[in-house]
Amino acid sequence: MFRGWSALMGDAARVRPVELAGKGARADEPAYADVADAAADVARLVRAEAGPGGWALLGHSMGAVIAYEAARLLPGDGHLVVSGCPPPQCGFGPRWRPDTPDQEIVDFLRSVGDLPEELARNTEAMAYYVGLLRADEALLARHTVLVPDTPLGIPVTVLWGDDDPVTKEHDPERWRETVGRPVSVHTVSGAGHQFITRRAQDCARVLRTELAVRRDPHETRRTGVDGDLLMNTGAQMYLDLMKKVLTNVVYEDPPIPSAWASDTAYDHINRGAGLDWPSTAHTMVGLRRLDNLQDCVERILRDDIPGDLLETGVWRGGTCIFMRGMLRAYEVADRRVWCADSFQGMPEVVAGHPGDVELGTHEFNDVMGVSLDTVKRNFETYGLLDDQVRFLPGWFRDTLPTAPVRRLALLRLDGDLYESTMDALVHLYPKLSVGGFVIVDDYLIDVCREAVHDFRHQHGIHDEIQDIDGYGAFWRRTS
Numbered sequence: 001m002f003r004g005w006s007a008l009m010g011d012a013a014r015v016r017p018v019e020l021a022g023k024g025a026r027a028d029e030p031a032y033a034d035v036a037d038a039a040a041d042v043a044r045l046v047r048a049e050a051g052p053g054g055w056a057l058l059g060h061s062m063g064a065v066i067a068y069e070a071a072r073l074l075p076g077d078g079h080l081v082v083s084g085c086p087p088p089q090c091g092f093g094p095r096w097r098p099d100t101p102d103q104e105i106v107d108f109l110r111s112v113g114d115l116p117e118e119l120a121r122n123t124e125a126m127a128y129y130v131g132l133l134r135a136d137e138a139l140l141a142r143h144t145v146l147v148p149d150t151p152l153g154i155p156v157t158v159l160w161g162d163d164d165p166v167t168k169e170h171d172p173e174r175w176r177e178t179v180g181r182p183v184s185v186h187t188v189s190g191a192g193h194q195f196i197t198r199r200a201q202d203c204a205r206v207l208r209t210e211l212a213v214r215r216d217p218h219e220t221r222r223t224g225v226d227g228d229l230l231m232n233t234g235a236q237m238y239l240d241l242m243k244k245v246l247t248n249v250v251y252e253d254p255p256i257p258s259a260w261a262s263d264t265a266y267d268h269i270n271r272g273a274g275l276d277w278p279s280t281a282h283t284m285v286g287l288r289r290l291d292n293l294q295d296c297v298e299r300i301l302r303d304d305i306p307g308d309l310l311e312t313g314v315w316r317g318g319t320c321i322f323m324r325g326m327l328r329a330y331e332v333a334d335r336r337v338w339c340a341d342s343f344q345g346m347p348e349v350v351a352g353h354p355g356d357v358e359l360g361t362h363e364f365n366d367v368m369g370v371s372l373d374t375v376k377r378n379f380e381t382y383g384l385l386d387d388q389v390r391f392l393p394g395w396f397r398d399t400l401p402t403a404p405v406r407r408l409a410l411l412r413l414d415g416d417l418y419e420s421t422m423d424a425l426v427h428l429y430p431k432l433s434v435g436g437f438v439i440v441d442d443y444l445i446d447v448c449r450e451a452v453h454d455f456r457h458q459h460g461i462h463d464e465i466q467d468i469d470g471y472g473a474f475w476r477r478t479s
């Protein structure tokens with residue numbers, strides 16, 4: 001199942017598939033008496049393999065129940081990943097009785113698209129496979145799930161398939177009750193129960209980020225840079241510190257609870273990945289997307305791509321402040337940073353794209369609306385408000401068509417909606433230099449992604465879209 005994962009995880013983790021007793025290469029060993037027995041064995045294997053960087057344990061389907069129980073037995077320098085498995089206390093019980101005929105099991109597996117065709121055609125292999133499944137089911141049947149009093153002391157990532165028949169009745173967030181702490185849920189679309197293999201690249205990408213954030217929540221990590229660094233060490237340290245201050249991983253301000261994230265406590269994974277609304281920090285985009293912004297600006301400077309830097313959707317101004325900070329660090333005096341925003345929050349979309357209407361983001365304007373004065377004050381706090389910073393206050397549809405921007409090297413879109421994304425692309429993409437970058441902060445949001453794809457389709461743009469952190473994406477203009 002995890003063949004090829006070493007390559008997919010790269011240097012984020014050394015991958016060791018765990019073979020359970022009674023199966024595969026360990027087929028000669030007696031099967032486990034119960035889940036506790038299996039968990040103790042897995043914990044022993046993990047202990048033997050874990051290096052100085054700690055351990056991470058991933059279990060899929062029933063394997064997640066075993067992984068969770070094993071994680072409770074392991075030291076606290078780890079990370080648990082549960083995949084394709086309902087929270088055990090919600091009844092991930094056996095699906096078949098001992099007397100269920102083989103054919104019924106085969107039919108079920110077929111119906112959920114969980115049966116490799118070559119296996120289905122091989123009667124002998126099929127009988128062996130069904131036997132293994134029966135053994136797994138029997139193990140689960142004997143397992144009593146208790147939600148323990150002590151929370152699990154390690155980060156927990158939940159991989160969830162939005163098309164997984166095994167979990168579809170359940171709520172991934174309820175893993176939080178199982179483990180007694182906030183969990184980081186990532187939904188993978190399509191591919192049924194076997195999304196972990198069919199969408200292995202997507203899953204591995206998520207895990208690379210999750211593990212990197214866990215390793216050092218305060219480390220800012222540079223991704224995707226090619227070529228030499230442009231900076232001297234002092235400038236590099238200034239920019240690294242800026243990223244930590246702008247996201248406030250330094251003083252760890254709590255998030256503002258939202259409709260989709262009810263957390264009230266600071267969580268380093270959420271903040272690093274830009275998944276919360278900070279109560280104080282000057283940006284919500286997280287460390288990885290600031291790293292990406294830095295990479296893009298450095299490549300622009302190194303390759304001498306002409307033009308200014310512009311963001312549509314600045315909120316408290318954090319990413320624009322960072323762009324201005326980069327120009328200062330590299331002593332660039334002939335480029336500007338443009339900040340486009342209503343400075344009163346999201347537009348109320350009444351007759352636009354149905355997805356925008358449904359999102360109703362204007363309802364969050366008590367959080368989203370940040371005044372121009374506040375943003376200017378934020379720039380001033382860093383000593384970065386000057387002539388090289390320009391503001392475009394108003395709705396994008398009104399300000400962008402006539403914005404006095406001559407040429408851009410970087411266009412960062414962070415307006416969340418179809419309308420906001422499309423307005424920015426229509427009016428600003430023609431000003432983007434070849435060799436410049438488009439960064440789409442909200443590529444994970446359906447309406448935003450749809451606007452990007454519609455625009456690219458309409459204009460025959462085929463430049464490769466590259467993932468940043470599973471949430472944002474970017475491309476470099478080649479023609």
Ligand SMILES: C[S@@+](CC[C@H](N)C(=O)[O-])C[C@H]1O[C@@H](n2cnc3c(N)ncnc32)[C@H](O)[C@@H]1O
Binds near residue numbers: 316
């Ligand atoms: C998610 S926030 C931006 C986050 C910001 N880039 C950061 O670094 O934290 C979205 C911003 O887009 C602005 N916005 C969205 N659509 C807009 C539109 N059509 N016109 C003007 N402003 C818009 C909102 O006012 C809000 O400040």
